[in-house]
Amino acid sequence: MNKFQKLILIVVVIVAFILRIYLLNRVPAGLHADEASQGFNAFSLIKTGKDMYGKSFPILFRASGSYQPPIYTYLTIIPTIIFGNSIFTVKTVSALSGVGLVLLTYLLISRLLPNSKKEAVTLGLITAGIVAISPWAIHFSRLAVEANLGVLIFVAGVYWLASSLKKISLFPLACLVLGISTHAYYSERVITVLLLAFVVIIYRDVFLKAKKTAILGLGIFTLTLLPHLFLLATGALTKRLTQVSYLGTVSQGGLGYVGKVLEIGKQFINHYLIYVSPKNLFFDPGSSLGRTTPDLGVYYPWMLIPFLIGLGYLFKNRQNNFFKIIGVLLLIAPIPAALTGDLFYPLRTLDYLWVIALVISLGCWVVWRKINNKWVKLLVTLGVVGYSLIVFGISYFVIFKYELAIGSGEPYVKLMSVLDRYRGRDVRVDFSSRAWGVGIRMTYLKTVDPRFVQANLKSQLKTDYYSQDVNAQEIFKIDNITFEPLDWEKACGPNLILVGDELSFSLQQILEHKLQEEFTVPDYLGKPILFGYSTKTVCK
Numbered sequence: 001m002n003k004f005q006k007l008i009l010i011v012v013v014i015v016a017f018i019l020r021i022y023l024l025n026r027v028p029a030g031l032h033a034d035e036a037s038q039g040f041n042a043f044s045l046i047k048t049g050k051d052m053y054g055k056s057f058p059i060l061f062r063a064s065g066s067y068q069p070p071i072y073t074y075l076t077i078i079p080t081i082i083f084g085n086s087i088f089t090v091k092t093v094s095a096l097s098g099v100g101l102v103l104l105t106y107l108l109i110s111r112l113l114p115n116s117k118k119e120a121v122t123l124g125l126i127t128a129g130i131v132a133i134s135p136w137a138i139h140f141s142r143l144a145v146e147a148n149l150g151v152l153i154f155v156a157g158v159y160w161l162a163s164s165l166k167k168i169s170l171f172p173l174a175c176l177v178l179g180i181s182t183h184a185y186y187s188e189r190v191i192t193v194l195l196l197a198f199v200v201i202i203y204r205d206v207f208l209k210a211k212k213t214a215i216l217g218l219g220i221f222t223l224t225l226l227p228h229l230f231l232l233a234t235g236a237l238t239k240r241l242t243q244v245s246y247l248g249t250v251s252q253g254g255l256g257y258v259g260k261v262l263e264i265g266k267q268f269i270n271h272y273l274i275y276v277s278p279k280n281l282f283f284d285p286g287s288s289l290g291r292t293t294p295d296l297g298v299y300y301p302w303m304l305i306p307f308l309i310g311l312g313y314l315f316k317n318r319q320n321n322f323f324k325i326i327g328v329l330l331l332i333a334p335i336p337a338a339l340t341g342d343l344f345y346p347l348r349t350l351d352y353l354w355v356i357a358l359v360i361s362l363g364c365w366v367v368w369r370k371i372n373n374k375w376v377k378l379l380v381t382l383g384v385v386g387y388s389l390i391v392f393g394i395s396y397f398v399i400f401k402y403e404l405a406i407g408s409g410e411p412y413v414k415l416m417s418v419l420d421r422y423r424g425r426d427v428r429v430d431f432s433s434r435a436w437g438v439g440i441r442m443t444y445l446k447t448v449d450p451r452f453v454q455a456n457l458k459s460q461l462k463t464d465y466y467s468q469d470v471n472a473q474e475i476f477k478i479d480n481i482t483f484e485p486l487d488w489e490k491a492c493g494p495n496l497i498l499v500g501d502e503l504s505f506s507l508q509q510i511l512e513h514k515l516q517e518e519f520t521v522p523d524y525l526g527k528p529i530l531f532g533y534s535t536k537t538v539c540k
Contacts, residue, residue, distance in 0.1 A: 001110075001121050008125050009106060016102040016132035019392075020095040020141040025088040027401050028142065029524070030410030033437020035144035036444040037063035039090035042076035044450035052440075054454035055465050059183075059227045062465055064437060065472025066240050071153075071184045072146040085447045087413075090144045097152045098141025101354070102132045104152065108159045109358070112322045119365075126368065127361035133388050136298035136346055136353050139396070150185030151350040157181055157192070158325065164217075165203055165321050168210040175217035179224025186240060187336040189228065191351055194332045195325075196221065202324060235468025242468070244348075246271075246341040272338035278304055280344045281356065293395040298346050298353055299360070300388050306363025313362045329355045401524070411521050411529040412438045415499065416445060418519055418532070419481060422497050425534075427481040430500030431473065439476025439483035448478050488513065492539040499532045513537045 001009075031039075041051045041061055050056050052063075061068040072093055079092040110124030131137050140148045157178035164171040178196065181188040200207055200214070207214040231237035241247075246267050255263060274280060282297045282304045292298050299307075314330075317323050333352030340348060371377050412435070419427055431439060443453060456477055463469045476483040491498060491513050498505075498515070505515065514536035521530035 005121055005125065009128065012106075012125065012128050012132050013099065013103055016128075017099050019132070019138045019389075020098045023397070024091055024095060024142060025086065027397055028408045029401060030408035030413050031087050031090070031441050031445070032143070032408055033064050033440055034068065035087075035090050036437060036441045037061070038068060038073045038076055038144055039080070039085060040440060040444040040450075040453070041073045042080045042090075043085055043444070043447065044453070045074070046077055046080060047450045048454070050450070050454060052443075052450065052453050052457055053461065053465060054458045058465070060231055060236055060466065062236075062470060064440070065470050066243060067236050067470070069146045069150070069183055069185055071180070072144070072149050075149070076144075085444055087445075090444075091142060094144050094148045095141050097149045098137060101137065101148075101152045101155060102128050104155055104159065105131050105354075105357075108155065108162075109361070112159070112162050122368070123361060123365045126364050127358060129385070130303075130357050130361045130364065131354070133385060133392070134299055134353075134357055135292045135296045135392055135395075136350070137357070138392065139292045140347065140350060145347060147185045147187065147347055147350045150181055150188050151354055153177060153181040153184050154188050154192070154351050155354060158195075158329070161195070161199060162322050162325050165206060168206065168213050171207075171210075171213055171217040172220050175221035176224065179221045182225065182228065185350075187333075187348055187351060190336045190339075191329075191333055192221075194335070195328060198328045198332070199325065202328075203321070231466060234464070234466035236466040239468055239470060241339070244340040244342065247339065249341075268338055271340070271343070272334055274344050275334040275337050275349060275352065278307075282307075284344065292346060293392070294399040296392065296395045299356070300391065302384065302387075303360045306367060307356065307360045308363065309366050310359035310361065310363030313366055314359060326355060326358055330359070409437065409441050411523060412441055413445065414521050415530055416442055418521060419499075422518075422532075423480060424495075425480060425497045426493070426495050427497045427499060428486065428491075429481060429483045430486045430498070430504040431475070431483040432485060432500075432504065434501060434503065439474070442478055442481070442483070443476055446478055452477075491535055492537040493535070496535055497532055498535065499530060501530055502528075505531060505533065 037052075038061075041063070044050060044052050045057070051058055051061055055062070059070055061070060061073055075093045076090060079089045083089040083092070106124040106128035108124075109127045110120045113120035113123055157174055157180075160170050160174035160177055164174050175196070178188075178192040182192055196218070200218075228237055247264060280297065282299050282301050284297050314323055314327060318327060329351070333355055334349055337345060337349040337352070342348075346353060368377065371380065415429075429435070429438060453476075457474055460471065460474045462471050473485070486498060486500060486504060488509060497518060509515070510533070515533035516536065518532040518534050520528035520532070523529045
């Protein structure tokens with residue numbers, strides 16, 4: 001690697017860092033409930049060694065009606081110690097994971113590509129650049145999502161796994177890292193098992209020559225899965241799958257056994273094809289935090305052509321060990337997402353999107369080699385990168401900032417400072433499906449004493465900590481503020497402030513309870529989103 005190539009790599013990593021850190025505490029605006037749960041659990045562990053339910057160092061975190069994989073929360077302890085509770089803090093691990101993925105991708109490609117060292121370094125730089133500017137990679141790096149950390153650990157496992165085909169002593173390390181990735185996100189629990197199975201079968205001659213090392217590696221991988229087996233018995237391991245999958249719906253239908261199997265197969269094929277559809281990958285705009293930014297697919301439209309070229313190159317060189325692994329990943333990576341009921345939800349398949357990035361990079365590399373004039377190469381590169389960054393900047397830092405501010409809880413973050421004026425009043429904030437997670441958001445950002453929260457939430461547990469049945473609508477309390485569904489029979493007294501959105505208060509309720517508007521909380525465009533009312537009704 002010469003000095004110029006080192007400079008290019010440094011520039012790529014800096015660009016990736018800026019795209020993932022710039023205005024991280026403001027865009028996307030607000031804080032999602034899952035992010036707040038991770039942040040507060042990290043804060044609670046620091047202060048008490050227990051999570052917000054009073055569980056000592058859990059192997060799966062109960063939160064918001066489901067469970068969250070543990071590694072992200074435990075790593076969030078580090079930035080929490082440094083920065084305290086904030087929106088920036090809880091997203092730090094994800095942002096740094098995104099930057100790390102860019103650098104790790106370069107190392108993987110530049111060291112494992114079978115071509116000459118010069119070609120391998122060039123392709124490594126191209127691939128790192130593609131990952132650095134891809135919409136999905138930036139978008140999910142700016143959210144506190146376990147999947148972004150999961151793909152980083154998984155790719156590290158793939159690196160060691162591919163390396164072990166040349167140096168078998170690395171196989172136990174690969175198995176350990178792949179096993180750890182199953183504790184980072186749900187998808188890896190499926191993909192790692194399938195990947196190891198395919199690799200061991202395809203390269204059985206390699207592993208038969210080193211049986212002890214192979215058995216040791218698989219034994220280590222099995223040991224990392226033991227916590228999952230414990231959770232499987234409690235129902236907590238499969239809780240999230242039952243919430244998002246179509247399997248339970250089909251099994252409860254009136255079809256016979258054969259009919260259910262055929263229906264599940266039909267559903268699986270349909271959903272699998274949705275995730276490999278070029279329309280969804282390159283053209284279909286996102287519409288939620290679980291997808292990508294407005295007016296953009298998970299990749300830029302121009303990437304379709306190099307993707308198709310890359311597929312051709314991958315097929316032509318399919319006998320190469322590294323390309324075989326990439327081919328296997330292309331086939332198995334969409335499987336976890338295909339088992340869920342959503343038509344297209346990229347968050348659940350970041351490993352697959354990373355593999356797509358590799359294929360796109362192969363296509364870009366093929367085109368790059370056919371351009372002989374270095375100035376043409378420079379202009380094409382600057383043009384494509386510049387266009388991509390401008391399009392993403394408009395979509396993400398302008399449109400996305402305004403369109404999804406409400407969905408990410410931005411008005412409730414503003415509400416905190418407003419409620420500071422009513423410290424002497426009894427405040428009740430409507431905790432409905434539209435305001436899901438408002439209690440944990442404020443609890444985290446206000447750094448409420450974890451011991452108080454633990455006592456409150458533990459008293460509301462209806463089942464064991466690890467259970468298939470998880471209540472999602474806990475009542476949160478912060479000093480004079482209570483987050484719960486509005487009870488109009490108790491909505492009385494001169495000391496009461498009621499807070500909710502426009503659907504929380506009907507005209508009849510406003511008149512019947514003599515509600516008087518105290519304040520409003522606007523969105524970015526100035527439209528009132530939240531309303532605070534006092535009541536003149538006397539308690540009976």
